[in-house]
Amino acid sequence: MGFYAQNDRTKKNVMTVLVVALGLLVLHNQRLTVTDPENTYPKRLKRAIRVLLHPPANKLEEQLIGKGIACENSDRLYKKVASATVVVNADDAVGAGVFIGPRLIATAEHVVDGKSVRVFLPSVKEETLAEPGDPIGVESIHRVRGVDLAFISTKTPYPSWLELENSFEGESALMVVGHPNRKYYSLQKARIKKKDMLAASDYVLFKDNEIFFGNSGGAIVGCDGRLVGVVSMMSNFQNTRLKQGIGINSRTIANHREAARLG
Numbered sequence: 001m002g003f004y005a006q007n008d009r010t011k012k013n014v015m016t017v018l019v020v021a022l023g024l025l026v027l028h029n030q031r032l033t034v035t036d037p038e039n040t041y042p043k044r045l046k047r048a049i050r051v052l053l054h055p056p057a058n059k060l061e062e063q064l065i066g067k068g069i070a071c072e073n074s075d076r077l078y079k080k081v082a083s084a085t086v087v088v089n090a091d092d093a094v095g096a097g098v099f100i101g102p103r104l105i106a107t108a109e110h111v112v113d114g115k116s117v118r119v120f121l122p123s124v125k126e127e128t129l130a131e132p133g134d135p136i137g138v139e140s141i142h143r144v145r146g147v148d149l150a151f152i153s154t155k156t157p158y159p160s161w162l163e164l165e166n167s168f169e170g171e172s173a174l175m176v177v178g179h180p181n182r183k184y185y186s187l188q189k190a191r192i193k194k195k196d197m198l199a200a201s202d203y204v205l206f207k208d209n210e211i212f213f214g215n216s217g218g219a220i221v222g223c224d225g226r227l228v229g230v231v232s233m234m235s236n237f238q239n240t241r242l243k244q245g246i247g248i249n250s251r252t253i254a255n256h257r258e259a260a261r262l263g
Helices: 002-035 041-053 059-063 074-083 195-200 250-259
Strands: 085-090 093-101 104-107 117-123 131-136 138-143 150-154 173-178 186-193 203-207 219-222 227-235 244-249
Touching: 002 041, 074 085, 074 173, 074 219, 085 104, 093 173, 093 227, 104 227, 104 250, 117 138, 117 150, 173 227, 186 195, 195 203, 203 227, 227 250, 244 250
Parallel strands: none
Antiparallel strands: 085 093, 085 117, 093 104, 104 150, 117 131, 138 150, 173 186, 173 219, 186 203, 203 244, 219 227, 227 244
């Protein structure tokens, strides 16, 4: 009897541990729906299944977020965009920015919302994905009032930057490169939504993507590598049909750069 009683207690203890662990997992997942909604456990599982069913052919595909990239030569395009994309740390927060000139970075204003702002250049190697590299000195920060846009001027020039898109008559396919809370620069597929709004709005709306926290200020580019905008935020996380990304478009970036007489 003693053996069976002890066995029953062991089973109950194991079940208790499993129930507690499951409860903690559920609680953490609920927290993620608020703090990091695109990285909840169901979505992690979904991406893991996709990778299992469709094994990646290279490092880029391994880190790819989304269901493939519509742009041709996505490897080369990723390297080009990542080479101009920086990681921005403001106090304890992390975001991204993109060079639009030798000493000028465009980013989202909320990315530089901190007392201490540090910028890290990309480290782009031939056979691996881009990751944060050496720091570069910040000379000044210009915050645009009323728009989630800011410019960072650096103390020294940098050789890689992206040209601003000045026409939106082409295809709607986009790529988004940023740096969520992980080691490598990410890559997402996207496409322009409501293209007719671009001419009368400060924003570019995009869909078919999964924007992670940390991607704010990252580059939104067309398949030709021109900068269409910088990531501002994601809305309607929990509604797949209504979910959309919101970026500050390149026309707005160009207008405020000229108005502030930045380089």
